[in-house]
Amino acid sequence: ILNVEQSPQSLHVQEGDSTNFTCSFPSSNFYALHWYRWETAKSPEALFVMTLNGDEKKKGRISATLNTKEGYSYLYIKGSQPEDSATYLCAFGGSQGNLIFGKGTKLSVKP
Amino acid sequence: DAGVIQSPRHEVTEMGQEVTLRCKPISGHDYLFWYRQTMMRGLELLIYFNNNVPIDDSGMPEDRFSAKMPNASFSTLKIQPSEPRDSAVYFCASSLVVSGPSPEQYFGPGTRLTVT
Numbered sequence: 001i002l003n004v005e006q007s008p009q010s011l012h013v014q015e016g017d018s019t020n021f022t023c024s025f026p027s028s029n030f031y032a033l034h035w036y037r038w039e040t041a042k043s044p045e046a047l048f049v050m051t052l053n054g055d056e057k058k059k060g061r062i063s064a065t066l067n068t069k070e071g072y073s074y075l076y077i078k079g080s081q082p083e084d085s086a087t088y089l090c091a092f093g094g095s096q097g098n099l100i101f102g103k104g105t106k107l108s109v110k111p
Numbered sequence: 112d113a114g115v116i117q118s119p120r121h122e123v124t125e126m127g128q129e130v131t132l133r134c135k136p137i138s139g140h141d142y143l144f145w146y147r148q149t150m151m152r153g154l155e156l157l158i159y160f161n162n163n164v165p166i167d168d169s170g171m172p173e174d175r176f177s178a179k180m181p182n183a184s185f186s187t188l189k190i191q192p193s194e195p196r197d198s199a200v201y202f203c204a205s206s207l208v209v210s211g212p213s214p215e216q217y218f219g220p221g222t223r224l225t226v227t
Contacts, residue, residue, distance in 0.1 A: 034216075042220075043115075043202065043220055044154075045218070089154065093213030094213060096167065097161065097206065097214065101153060101155075101156075
């Protein structure tokens with residue numbers, strides 16, 4: 001059974017703080033690692049899809065790195081803003097197009 | 112495109128009743144996924160289709176759950192009979208088929224199901 005672990009479960013930071021969280025996944029049979037952002041009362045939206053070891057992706061103040069050999073990915077948010085408050089999900093992409101999601105890291109940014 | 116469309120957005124029903132959730136994927140997308148979101152288990156994959164054919168239904172909890180995709184633009188998830196423990200948010204998602212790594216998925220707004 002594939003297991004995708006995310007830590008921490010929740011995080012409370014002040015506006016302006018930089019933060020990061022971790023996703024751990026099986027290092028064998030790797031196809032892709034996805035990051036999704038999920039705001040309360042909305043649907044998950046894709047942030048990044050990463051496929052190659054050493055991949056780094058960036059979108060504004062948010063960036064992600066990937067280490068497929070050791071099975072982890074980091075998501076970084078620089079200078080957190082209240083609008084960054086959301087649950088951040090990572091998902092391990094299977095060979096058949098399916099995704100296995102972690103339980104997410106819930107980020108709260110206080111003004 | 113309007114994105115993935117799900118209906119109803121909210122459903123309240125009594126235990127034992129049949130519930131049907133509906134999904135219209137993004138036009139041209141080849142994959143369709145049904146997920147269930149609960150506090151305890153997070154986002155669980157129930158079943159997914161490729162070109163209207165069910166690929167993996169191992170996540171379907173039990174025989175009370177069934178899903179169909181009669182054509183490329185419509186899918187249903189049915190629960191019969193429903194039980195209080197089925198209360199959750201059910202998401203539908205779709206994606207484009209690719210020959211390489213897994214494509215990003217586009218999620219619908221979800222259906223919040225409450226079984227009393």
